[in-house]
Amino acid sequence: MRRLSPPPTSKLVIFVVIAFFLLWWVPFSHVLPEGFPLRFGTYRTFQGSMIAMWAIVALGLNILTGYNGQISLGHSAFVAIGGYTAAILMVDYGWPFWTTIIIGGLIAGGIGFLIGVPALRLTGPYLAIATLGLALATPQILKKYDGLTHGTQGINVRPEVPASPDFIEDWFGIKLSNDEWIYFLALFIALLMLVLALNIVRSRVGRAFVAIRDSEIAAQAMGISVPRYKIIAFGISAFYGGIAGGTYAQVVGYVSPESFNFLLSINFLTTIVVGGLASILGSVLGATGLIVVPELPGIVSFIPGAGLPDELSWAFYGAALILVMIFAPYGLAGLFHRLVRVGPARVAGVLTPVQGAWLSWRERRRAPPASPGQTGAGSEDRSSGDQPGTE
Amino acid sequence: MEEFWQQVVTGIATGSVYGLLALAIVLIYRSTSVLNFAQGEMAMLTTFVAWSILQWGEYWVMFPLVLVIAAGMGAFIERVIIRPVEGAPVLNIIIVTLGMFAILNNVATWRWGGIPKGFPAPPEIEVTGIRFMGEGALDIGPTVVSYHDLTILVFAVAIMVALYVFFQYTPLGLAMRATAQNPVASRLMGIRVGRMLTVGWALSATVGAVAGLLIAPLILLQPPMMMGVLLFAFAAAVLGGLDSPVGAVVGGLIIGVSENLVGTYTPKEWLGPDMKLTVTLLIIVVVLLIRPTGIFGRRAMRRV
Amino acid sequence: MWKLGKFSLIFLSLAALLLVLAVACEDEEEGEVTPAASPAATVTETETPTAGVSTGITDTEIVLGSHFAKSGTYGAAFAPVLAGTEAYFRYVNAEEGGVCGRQIVFKAEDDNYDPARAVEVVRKLIEEDEVFAIVAGLGTAAHSAVWDRLNEEGIPDLWIMTGAHKWAADPEAHPWSVPLLPDYFVAGSITGQYISENMPGKNVGVIYQNDDFGKDHVDGLKDGLDPDKNEIVAEQSFEATAVDIRSQVTNLKNAGADIVFGACIPGHCAQALKYAYQADWDAQFFISYVNSDVAMFAYAPPTAVEGAITLQANKMYDWTDDPAVAEHHRIMSEYGDLPAGNYTIVGHNAGELTVMALRAICDNLTREALMDAVHTIFKDYQGNLSLPGVLTDISETDHLPIEQMRMLQAKLVDGKGKWEYIGDIISFEQEE
Incomplete structure (x- = not known):
């Protein structure tokens, strides 16, 4: 992000606009009269909470997959652990919500550390499928031990989800509605985790992650303990999943085995690749896409003549994925960086299919990626399947 | 003991189903180094096409026709959808296959509807008095095995052997392997890399089509029909080694059999059939820890 | 551990901004906040002032x-x-x-x-x-x-x-x-009643989908069965994504079941029926009402479905x-x-x-x-x-x-399958 460097004043303007959007427009614009341009109803506020929640998972998964190069298709399991921990502690034991989110995160993180150990032996597709196994097993485990998990019926957390606490009223003098409160809660957690992620990836630990991703041997030669950092990456990533799960319990208010099936894991992976691997911005953009894209067919259908059969909304989603991968191989974040760096004129070129695809490849081959946010999927080239082996 | 053999035989029948689709996965992985998440949906779509052809044609007319259509579809997908991301990071290609998953599944639902359809097993053939394929079952001592199960097993083994020979001894197969391992060097050696990739996808779609045609009679023809199979096929391919056709089938058989044994012989109170998927996956992971590239997978060297 | 970087500062300023904005929008907020609905709310929130007209209703x-x-x-x-x-x-x-x-x-x-x-x-x-x-x-x-x-x-x-x-x-x-x-529970209970009334002494084996669909059916069955007349000898579950449930059917057979209660959807039920038929196992199958469809005879050979019993509350579309x-x-x-x-x-x-x-x-x-x-x-x-x-x-x-259903049995008529009524309408007996 540092590379963007637009003039300082415009940077400030952008910052204020974003802050205003997040802190006032999303939660409060429903008070504006109906029909006000771009007014967000309370339902949009809820969607904002969902985006914040998925952004947390995306940040965590990006640390593991984008920065450290380990593919995980099992993150729904960590979200489930966080969600169920929060739900069980709140509903069955009456714990305050914020402790349950933290404990959920810690338990998920601990399990992540444990899983990180066997994951050391596996690479590439083998790791992907082994972690997919984790995602597959999770609902079954949740259903089996129903004394703890309430089984197939799931747990309804809604009655326990707190209303806006008194201190908000004391400090700010306003009483937030439940939606607004949950939104600020999710946003606060997400921002906290975002700052944490930024610090991680810019720290020594983060640089070690990237070094390992780019070349384990070179990293080792530099004195980085490869196993140690790979396990740490798994643990941190799972911790993020757990925190997101705890947030899920507050935002959605209901957890069940079906809430956390393997399709969710696949969605997470899609989120970070489409958003942009090894990019904090990408994680946020990806999570936004996850919520916004299903709405696009509806938006498109307002344009006369552009109506898409409703039954084909999933195909629309699939086509969107493919198009993003073809025309924006570094995801939305990569597109954004291009936009800022090379200006809209050339990005528009991307839209002419052949030329755009060719341009983007040529550019990637010639210029080494500018920032760590640009290196692509763990520099796994096509022969990666043939060079695993860490023994 | 009788119970044990019953479960083993049923497990082999199930396992060969997994193995059959795993072969298609291995084929694509071997020729293009891609995990194809749309493999199951491609097979599902060709099976729907087969169903439409069966409305007016004979089974054995439909069969080769569908294989040709499948090959065409595979080649088309490679040329139009995969080619633009050729050389992109593996994860990008995985996302593209996931996008295809969504499109193919949705198109099938839209075109043929979500209500399951019955699909026939290959009709009976008699060769010199010995019966092949068709409906019905064969009594083999402790248990029965249906002709259709045998058909699946025979197809799986035959395709496995064919692929083994193809990759080991034919120039085309060797060229495809070379392409997968190192496209740049292969191109320098005069291999037409693009064509190899197209052929790889076409072949894989064809094998997948066979899998779809043989699996549909077992679990009914419907858009989500390959979902469970695909997951197990992935597990089978990984267990056996992603670059080994033999591994795919053996992996499938191991999973099929161990699933049944876990379901039958583990304590029902805290494991049992409720947990057979979990325990089986755990077994796979343990095997992978011992052999990180699968049972038959080639141990890769570390390159600097 | 990590130095507070520039972004921490940004974050802090965000928090400060939140405070300012929150205070600023206080006026607008007042009276606009929707009242938190009480759990037992029975009051409809009529947002439009016109009496007798509610949300979602316009003149047209x-x-x-x-x-x-x-x-x-x-x-x-x-x-x-x-x-x-x-x-x-x-x-x-x-x-x-x-x-x-x-x-x-x-x-x-x-x-x-x-x-x-x-x-x-x-x-x-x-x-x-x-x-x-x-x-x-x-x-x-x-x-x-x-x-x-x-x-x-x-x-x-x-x-x-x-x-x-x-x-x-x-x-x-x-x-x-x-x-x-x-209700799956009601359907299971009615099936249980039918079994105990008409087939006392037979052992029941249960095969169910491992989710609420299957489990509610099984709970209902246990509710309806008379424990003095029928015993459940085995319960086997399978996942909704399962490819093959024949292993579970084999286990039911080995457990000595005379009756199979199948809380399964058509794909799995057809597979179970087909396998039992191939294995010459003549257990009486009872399958969930979602299978009461003539399509069952296309999913499995009519001879395999023959004799199976299901139930229904609605008329069937082929009538x-x-x-x-x-x-x-x-x-x-x-x-x-x-x-x-x-x-x-x-x-x-x-x-x-x-x-x-x-x-x-x-x-x-x-x-x-x-x-x-x-x-x-x-x-x-x-x-x-x-x-x-x-x-x-x-x-x-x-x-x-719906608390009443009627049993249907698969019959073969000229080689074609057909569901026919057996017995009278059975009512669910609620236990209080």
Whole structure:
């Protein structure tokens, strides 16, 4: 992000606009009269909470997959652990919500550390499928031990989800509605985790992650303990999943085995690749896409003549994925960086299919990626399947 | 003991189903180094096409026709959808296959509807008095095995052997392997890399089509029909080694059999059939820890 | 551990900004905050001032909403339910001039069977589309995530299209929710009663899908079986994604079951029946009511299905001699997106009940009035598409519309399969 460097004043303007959007427009614009341009109803506020929640998972998964190069298709399991921990502690034991989110995160993180150990032996597709196994097993485990998990019926957390606490009223003098409160809660957690992620990836630990991703041997030669950092990456990533799960319990208010099936894991992976691997911005953009894209067919259908059969909304989603991968191989974040760096004129070129695809490849081959946010999927080239082996 | 053999035989029948689709996965992985998440949906779509052809044609007319259509579809997908991301990071290609998953599944639902359809097993053939394929079952001592199960097993083994020979001894197969391992060097050696990739996808779609045609009679023809199979096929391919056709089938058989044994012989109170998927996956992971590239997978060297 | 970088500063300033903005918007907030709904809220929030006119009702339209899985993986099999409801509403709009002089606008949103997404789309329906009621919400997990919200906000949640037992189990806690699909628990219990009455002394083996569908069926079966007459000798589960359930069938056989109770959907049930037939195992199969479809004879050879027993509360779509079913076929072919089937009949039924309830409250179109109507007009009501003798009965204390079903047995007629009634209508006996 540092590379963007637009003039300082415009940077400030952008910052204020974003802050205003997040802190006032999303939660409060429903008070504006109906029909006000771009007014967000309370339902949009809820969607904002969902985006914040998925952004947390995306940040965590990006640390593991984008920065450290380990593919995980099992993150729904960590979200489930966080969600169920929060739900069980709140509903069955009456714990305050914020402790349950933290404990959920810690338990998920601990399990992540444990899983990180066997994951050391596996690479590439083998790791992907082994972690997919984790995602597959999770609902079954949740259903089996129903004394703890309430089984197939799931747990309804809604009655326990707190209303806006008194201190908000004391400090700010306003009483937030439940939606607004949950939104600020999710946003606060997400921002906290975002700052944490930024610090991680810019720290020594983060640089070690990237070094390992780019070349384990070179990293080792530099004195980085490869196993140690790979396990740490798994643990941190799972911790993020757990925190997101705890947030899920507050935002959605209901957890069940079906809430956390393997399709969710696949969605997470899609989120970070489409958003942009090894990019904090990408994680946020990806999570936004996850919520916004299903709405696009509806938006498109307002344009006369552009109506898409409703039954084909999933195909629309699939086509969107493919198009993003073809025309924006570094995801939305990569597109954004291009936009800022090379200006809209050339990005528009991307839209002419052949030329755009060719341009983007040529550019990637010639210029080494500018920032760590640009290196692509763990520099796994096509022969990666043939060079695993860490023994 | 009788119970044990019953479960083993049923497990082999199930396992060969997994193995059959795993072969298609291995084929694509071997020729293009891609995990194809749309493999199951491609097979599902060709099976729907087969169903439409069966409305007016004979089974054995439909069969080769569908294989040709499948090959065409595979080649088309490679040329139009995969080619633009050729050389992109593996994860990008995985996302593209996931996008295809969504499109193919949705198109099938839209075109043929979500209500399951019955699909026939290959009709009976008699060769010199010995019966092949068709409906019905064969009594083999402790248990029965249906002709259709045998058909699946025979197809799986035959395709496995064919692929083994193809990759080991034919120039085309060797060229495809070379392409997968190192496209740049292969191109320098005069291999037409693009064509190899197209052929790889076409072949894989064809094998997948066979899998779809043989699996549909077992679990009914419907858009989500390959979902469970695909997951197990992935597990089978990984267990056996992603670059080994033999591994795919053996992996499938191991999973099929161990699933049944876990379901039958583990304590029902805290494991049992409720947990057979979990325990089986755990077994796979343990095997992978011992052999990180699968049972038959080639141990890769570390390159600097 | 990590140095507080620039971004921490940004974060802190964000927090400060939050404070400032929050104070700034205090004025606007006052009086605008929607009151937190109390759990037992029975008050409809009438936002429009006009008396007797509620959210989702205009002079020309009545807006209804639903959530279900249109696309996605497992959803599509149930899409016909919504297609049936949709077709019926179109038919009413076109041929009967709508309801109460208004056209029905039916908005169905895709939730992909995902609870989180279901919350999202139902909130959209309530808050953006401002629907009057939710009709025929589909999917147990998905609906579980939204029904508390609907009850808190006092939005009618009619004709839930899943048979989970909880919807109707406690009408006082959820006064706004009424299911329609025959309850899995009730169906299991009725089957249990039938077994104990007609086949005492036989051992029962259970094979069920490992989710609420399967487990509610099994709980119902245990409720209906007389423990002195029949014993359950084995219970085997399978996952909804299972490819092959023959191993479990083998285990039931080895456990000495004479009767198999299958809480399975058609694909798995057909596989089990076929395997038992191939293995020459002549156990009596009882399969869930979702299998009561002539298509079963296409899924498995008719000879394999022969003898299997299922049950049904509605008329089946292939009984085209019945005028109501014939009319349903006409409606589906003229107004429907999908061909007629058993699921479209269920959906049609939901549409019909909705329209009946709406017609009863034309002079007072409010949500409470709708619920009152639902609670009062369906007293021993014989639906057109229900089996003769199966009466829909709903009251404030009883939200279980269908408590009677009739057993059907697969018979072979000229080599073709056919479902035929056996026995009389059996009523679910509620244990208090």
